[in-house]
Amino acid sequence: xxxxxxxxxxxxxxxxxxxxxxxxxxxxxxxxxxxxxxxxxxxxxxxxxxxxxxxxxxxxxxxxxxxxxxxxxxxxxxxxxxxxxxxxxxxxxxxxxxxxxxxxxxxxxxxxxxxxxxxxxxxxxxxxxxxxxxxxxxxxxxxxxxxxxxxxxxxxxxxxxxxxxxxxxxxxxxxxxxxxxxxxxxxxxxxxxxxxxxxxxxxxxxxxxxxxxxxxxxxxxxxxxxxxxxxxxxxxxxxxxxxxxxxxxxxxxxxxxxxxxxxxxxxxxxxxxxxxxxxxxxxxxxxxxxxxxxxxxxxxxxxxxxxxxxxxxxxxxxxxxxxxxxxxxxxxxxxxxxxxxxxxxxxxxxxxxx
Amino acid sequence: xxxxxxxxxxxxxxxxxxxxxxxxxxxxxxxxxxxxxxxxxxxxxxxxxxxxxxxxxxxxxxxxxxxxxxxxxxxxxxxxxxxxxxxxxxxxxxxxxxxxxxxxxxxxxxxxxxxxxxxxxxxxxxxxxxxxxxxxxxxxxxxxxxxxxxxxxxxxxxxxxxxxxxxxxxxxxxxxxxxxxxxxxxxxxxxxxxxxxxxxxxxxxxxxxxxxxxxxxxxxxxxxxxxxxxxxxxxxxxxxxxxxxxxxxxxxxxxxxxxxxxxxxxxxxxxxxxxxxxxxxxxxxxxxxxxxxxxxxxxxxxxxxxxxxxxxxxxxxxxxxxxxxxxxxxxxxxxxxxxxxxxxxxx
Numbered sequence: 001x002x003x004x005x006x007x008x009x010x011x012x013x014x015x016x017x018x019x020x021x022x023x024x025x026x027x028x029x030x031x032x033x034x035x036x037x038x039x040x041x042x043x044x045x046x047x048x049x050x051x052x053x054x055x056x057x058x059x060x061x062x063x064x065x066x067x068x069x070x071x072x073x074x075x076x077x078x079x080x081x082x083x084x085x086x087x088x089x090x091x092x093x094x095x096x097x098x099x100x101x102x103x104x105x106x107x108x109x110x111x112x113x114x115x116x117x118x119x120x121x122x123x124x125x126x127x128x129x130x131x132x133x134x135x136x137x138x139x140x141x142x143x144x145x146x147x148x149x150x151x152x153x154x155x156x157x158x159x160x161x162x163x164x165x166x167x168x169x170x171x172x173x174x175x176x177x178x179x180x181x182x183x184x185x186x187x188x189x190x191x192x193x194x195x196x197x198x199x200x201x202x203x204x205x206x207x208x209x210x211x212x213x214x215x216x217x218x219x220x221x222x223x224x225x226x227x228x229x230x231x232x233x234x235x236x237x238x239x240x241x242x243x244x245x246x247x248x249x250x251x252x253x254x255x256x257x258x259x260x261x262x263x264x265x266x267x268x269x270x271x272x273x274x275x276x277x278x279x280x281x282x283x284x285x286x287x288x289x290x291x292x293x294x295x296x297x298x299x300x301x302x303x304x305x306x307x308x309x310x311x312x313x314x315x316x317x318x319x320x321x322x323x324x325x326x327x328x329x330x331x332x333x334x335x336x337x338x339x340x341x342x343x344x345x346x347x348x349x350x351x352x353x354x
Numbered sequence: 355x356x357x358x359x360x361x362x363x364x365x366x367x368x369x370x371x372x373x374x375x376x377x378x379x380x381x382x383x384x385x386x387x388x389x390x391x392x393x394x395x396x397x398x399x400x401x402x403x404x405x406x407x408x409x410x411x412x413x414x415x416x417x418x419x420x421x422x423x424x425x426x427x428x429x430x431x432x433x434x435x436x437x438x439x440x441x442x443x444x445x446x447x448x449x450x451x452x453x454x455x456x457x458x459x460x461x462x463x464x465x466x467x468x469x470x471x472x473x474x475x476x477x478x479x480x481x482x483x484x485x486x487x488x489x490x491x492x493x494x495x496x497x498x499x500x501x502x503x504x505x506x507x508x509x510x511x512x513x514x515x516x517x518x519x520x521x522x523x524x525x526x527x528x529x530x531x532x533x534x535x536x537x538x539x540x541x542x543x544x545x546x547x548x549x550x551x552x553x554x555x556x557x558x559x560x561x562x563x564x565x566x567x568x569x570x571x572x573x574x575x576x577x578x579x580x581x582x583x584x585x586x587x588x589x590x591x592x593x594x595x596x597x598x599x600x601x602x603x604x605x606x607x608x609x610x611x612x613x614x615x616x617x618x619x620x621x622x623x624x625x626x627x628x629x630x631x632x633x634x635x636x637x638x639x640x641x642x643x644x645x646x647x648x649x650x651x652x653x654x655x656x657x658x659x660x661x662x663x664x665x666x667x668x669x670x671x672x673x674x675x676x677x678x679x680x681x682x683x684x685x686x687x688x689x690x691x692x693x694x695x696x697x698x699x700x701x
Contacts, residue, residue, distance in 0.1 A: 082591050092479060095468060098448030098669045100516055100524070111516045113524045117592040118667035119445040120642075130480050131447055137591050139665065139673055141518025143602055151519070163514070165453070167463035168434070168493015175453070175465055240470035244489055245431040251473055297470075322491060326451035328465045330491060 006035060009174065009333060011189060013164040015182035019102060019109060021071025021157040022088050022215045026106040028067040028182070032210050035189050039196045049224045050210035052188075054195055056202025058350070062230035062312070063191070063206070063343070064221045064301050065184025065237070066214035069177060070325045072158040074103065074138075081142030083112070083152060086133060089215030093130045095326040100161040101138060103152055110151050111161060112140040160327030172257065172333055179329035183319045184236030185210055187340045194344055204350050214301050221301035225308040232275065232313050232353070234346070235302045236339065238331065239263075239293060239318035251295060253320070257332035259289030260317040260339040265296055268303025272313040278353045279315055282345040289338050293318065317342060357683065358523065358676045360384070360535040365527035366513035368457060370424030371441050373508050374398040374559040374567070376457065381557075388542045389555070398559035399571035404541055405552045412551035412700035414690050415577035415655065417568050417644045418534040419561030419584065422527045423668055425509040427456070428486065434494035436464070438509050440485050442562030448669045449488055453512040456492065458503040463512075464490040511670035518673065522601060526670035530561070532679055533583040533662055540683035541690075550696035551578065561644055568644030573651035579617060579699040580657040581689050582645040583682060586635070588665035588673065599663040601675040604631025605682045606661045608641045614649065614656035620695055621658045621685075628688045631681050635661070656699050660685050 006014050020028035029050050036042055041053040050067070070089030077083055083103065097116045102109045115137050119127065138158065142148035160177040167173050188208045195202070207228045212220035225233065243255045254261045262279055263271050283290040302314040317339055322330040346353075363384055367377040375398055385392055389402040400420060405411075423442035430436055436456065450468040455461050467489040469478075490509065492499055515525035537555050554575045559567030561584075572580065586606050587598035599606055607622055625632050640646065641659045649657040662682050665673040689695065 078591060080589075080591065092450075092468065094447070094479065094482065095451040098445070098452065098666070098671045100514075100671065111518060111524075113516065113518070113666070113671040113673065115590050115592075115673075116445055116447055116666045116669050116671075117590060118587050118665075118669075119443050120667065121587060121593060121597060122445075127446070128482055128484075130482055135592065139518065139524070139590070141520050141522035141524075141673070143520060143600075147519060161516075165463060167465075169495060169498055173491075173493035175463075242470050242473055243433065244467055244469070244491075245433055245435050246487070246489065247469070247473060253470075323451050323465065323468050324470060326468065328451040328453065330465055330493075 011035065012183060012186040012336060015186055016164055016176040016178045019106065019159055020067055020069055021159050022068040022213050024106055024157045025067040025212045029210065032185060032189065036192060040192060045223060045227060047220045047223050048212050049220045051224060052192055052208040054192060054202065054206040056205045058203040058205060059231040060205045060207065060229065062209060062225060062228045062233040063188055064209040064211050064224065064233060064235050064305065065188050066181045066211045066301060067185060068212055068215050069159060070215050074152060074154050074156045076154060077145055077148045077152065079145050081144050081148035083138040083140065085138055085158060091325050093133050096133065096136055097131060099327050101158045102161045103138060103140060103158040104156055110140055112138040115139040162327045173330055174333055175328050175330050177327045177329065179321055179331050180238035180324050183238055183331065183336060187236050187343060190340055191343050211301060219301050219304040222304035222308060225305040225312060229309055230312055233302065233305045235300050235314060235316040237300045237316055237318040238321040238324060239298060240324040241320035241322055253295040254291045254293055256320045256322060257334055258291050259335060260342055261291050261293040261320050263293045263316040266299050267297065268299035269306050269314060271315055275313055275315040279346055282349050283342050286341065286345040288341045288345060290342060357536065357539045357679055360539050361532045361676065361679060362515045362523065362525065364531040364535040365525060368510050369420050369422050370508045370510050371421040371560045371563045374421050385538060388538060395571060395574050397567045397570045399567040400557040401571060401575060402555040402557065403552060406549040407546050412578035412696050413554055413575060414551045415554050415556060415572060415575055415580035415648065416537050416686060417556045417558055417580060417582040417648055418537050419530045419568060419644055420534055420557035421559050421562050423562050427503055427505055427507040427509060430496060430500055430503060432496050434492045434496055434499050436490040436492060437486060438490060443668055444485060445669050446482050446485050449485065452670065454490060454509050455512055456503055457508045457510065460502060462492055462502060464492045467491045520602060522673055522675050524671045524673045526672065528664055528672040528674050529585045529667050532674055533585060533682060536679040536682045537583060537686050540686040544687055548691045550691055550693050553690050558644055565644055565647045569647035569651060572648040572655060576652045577655055578701050579695065580648050580655050581686065582643050582648060582657055582659045584643040584661055585664040585667060586661035587667060588663035590665050599633060601663050601665065602677055604633065605678055605685065606633050606635040608637045608659040609634050610637045610641050612640055613645055613659055617656045617658045617699060621689060624688050624692055625685055628684060630684050
C-alpha cells in the first residue's frame with residue numbers, strides 16, 4: 001500500500017471534508033488523482049472531469065460519480081461586512097439557518113456562520129415561517145465591508161462546514177456534508193484499485209468518470225460520456241431516503257442500511273431493465289443486500305448520459321441517504337461496503353450481462 | 355488562562371435549565387483556586403464566594419445565569435427516532451439537519467431530521483415545523499435506545515466553537531455562560547484587598563424558563579446590592595437600530611424603571627471613570643433579566659444590569675466578541691472594588 005493511501009471509510013471521510021461546491025471541484029479532483037496515483041491512465045478533460053481508464057477487450061462501460069456538492073455563492077457584501085448569498089444546487093432553506101460554512105475558493109477559505117435574528121426579535125410570522133435565502137446572511141466576523149473584502153469576493157463559493165461523525169448503535173451510521181456524492185467517488189477509487197490488484201484480462205473496457213456540476217443539472221458527465229462513448233453506464237449516486245416514522249410506508253423510497261438502492265425510473269431516466277435484472281442477480285448470488293428504489297423521484301447524471309450518442313444503457317445504484325443536500329447527510333457504513341461489493345460483483349460477472 | 359478559553363470551556367458545559375448540575379465536576383475545575391467556597395442550592399444555582407477578608411464587609415452579588423436553552427425527550431419511536439420539546443425559547447429555524455447530544459445513560463449523538471423535498475407539499479418549504487413535530491435520528495434500534503433514554507432525558511446542542519475574523523467566537527451556550535466566564539475571569543485577577551466586600555457570584559439556574567434560580571439564589575445570599583450580567587442582542591442586518599448593539603464596541607448598561615436609579619447612575623459614572631467601552635440602553639419597564647427578581651427578595655436589593663452583545667441569540671451559533679467580554683470583566687471588577695457604592699449601598 002502506498003504512503004498516504006486512504007481506504008474505506010477513511011477515504012470517504014477525506015473526500016467528504018474536501019471543499020468542492022459545484023463549479024469549484026478542483027480540490028476534490030486533485031485528491032482523487034492523488035489517491036489513484038499511477039495505477040491507471042488518468043486524464044482531466046476541459047470541464048475538469050477526472051477520467052480514469054482501465055483497458056480491456058469487450059464492451060465499453062462507463063462508471064460515473066459526481067465530485068461536486070451543493071453549496072452557495074456570494075452575491076454581495078454589505079457595509080457591515082455581512083455576506084449575502086444564493087444557493088448553488090437544491091438546498092432546502094430550512095437547513096441553512098445557524099449552519100457553519102466555509103467561504104472562499106479552492107485556494108483560500110475562511111469560516112463563517114449563517115446568521116439568524118434572535119427569536120426574541122422575530123415577529124409571530126417569522127417564528128413560524130422559513131427565512132428565505134435572500135434574507136439570510138453569512139457572518140464571518142468582519143466589522144466592515146473593507147475588512148470582509150480582504151478575504152471574500154462576490155462570486156466566491158461556500159459549502160457547509162461539517163465534521164465527519166460516526167454515530168448510532170455500533171457506530172453504524174455516518175454524518176457529513178457531501179456524502180452526496182463523494183461516496184460514489186470513493187467506491188470508484190476502490191473499484192479501480194481492486195481491479196488493478198486482481199489483474200488479468202478484462203472482458204470490458206472500463207472508464208470511470210469523476211464528474212463535475214451534477215448538482216445544477218449542467219452535467220459534466222454528459223461531456224465525459226460523449227468522450228467515452230460507452231455502451232453501458234453505471235451511475236453511482238446518493239439518493240434521498242425517507243425511512244422516517246412520520247412518512248407512510250409507500251413513500252419511504254427505501255431504507256438506510258439495506259444496501260444500494262437500484263432505480264427503475266426517476267424523473268429523468270427510465271433505466272435499462274436488463275442491467276437492473278443483472279445487477280440484482282449478481283447481488284443475490286454474492287449475498288450482497290440491495291433494494292429497489294420504491295418511489296419515482298429525483299434524477300441524476302444518467303439523465304444526461306443515457307441520451308448521449310445514439311443512447312447508452314444505464315443503471316443507477318444509490319446510497320440511501322437521509323437529509324440529503326444538508327450539512328448533515330446521514331448514510332450507513334454498511335451501504336458503502338454493499339455498493340462497493342456489488343459493483344465488483346457485476347464487473348466480475350460481466351460476461352453474463354446481455 | 356485567556357478569557358476566550360474560559361468562555362468556550364464554560365459555554366461548552368451541559369447546563370440545560372433544570373440540569374445545571376450535569377457537568378458540576380468540570381465546572382468546579384474551572385472555578386478552582388478562585389473562590390473560597392462553591393455551593394449548590396436546592397434550585398441548582400451555584401454560589402461562588404470570594405471573600406475580601408474583612409469582618410462585616412458588604413455582600414456584593416454578581417448574578418450571571420448559568421442555565422442554557424435545550425430540549426427534552428417526549429417520545430421514543432420505531433427506528434430509533436426521538437421526539438422532543440423545547441426547554442426555553444429555541445429558534446426552530448436552526449434545527450433541521452442540526453447536531454445534538456442526547457444526555458441519556460451515556461451521551462448519544464443525533465441529527466435532527468428533515469423531510470426530503472419530494473415528499474413535501476407545495477408551500478411546505480415556507481412553513482417551519484414546530485419543534486414537537488421534528489424527529490431526532492439516533493441510529494439506534496428502539497429497544498436498545500429505550501435502555502439509554504427515557505422521557506425527560508435532556509437533549510442539547512454540540513459544543514463546537516469557531517473563531518471568526520477579529521477573534522469573534524461562534525458556538526452554543528454563550529447566553530449566558532460568556533458573562534459567567536467574564537465574571538470568573540475578572541474575579542480571578544482581583545486582589546482580595548481591593549474588593550469592597552465579599553463577592554458572591556451567583557451562577558443562577560432556570561433563567562431561561564422564567565427567572566427562577568436567580569430569585570432563590572439572591573434570597574439565599576441576601577446581598578447588600580447586585581449587578582446582573584446577561585447577554586443582549588448583537589446587531590445584524592435584520593435587527594433594528596435600537597434593539598441591538600454592534601459587536602466589538604463594548605457592553606450596555608440598562609436604564610430602566612425596573613432597576614435601581616442611584617446604583618445605575620453610579621455604575622455609569624464608574625464605567626466612564628474607568629474608560630470602559632459601553633452604551634446606555636433604555637429598557638423602560640423590563641430588562642428581561644434576573645434583575646426582575648433579584649431586587650425583590652428579602653428587604654429589597656438595589657440592582658443594576660450590564661449586558662454583553664450577542665448575535666443570533668438562542669441558536670447554537672451565537673456570535674460574540676471576546677473584546678466585549680473583556681469590557682464586561684472590567685466593569686465587574688470596578689463594581690466590586692468601588693468603595694463609593696459600598697458606602698452608599700451597604701446595609
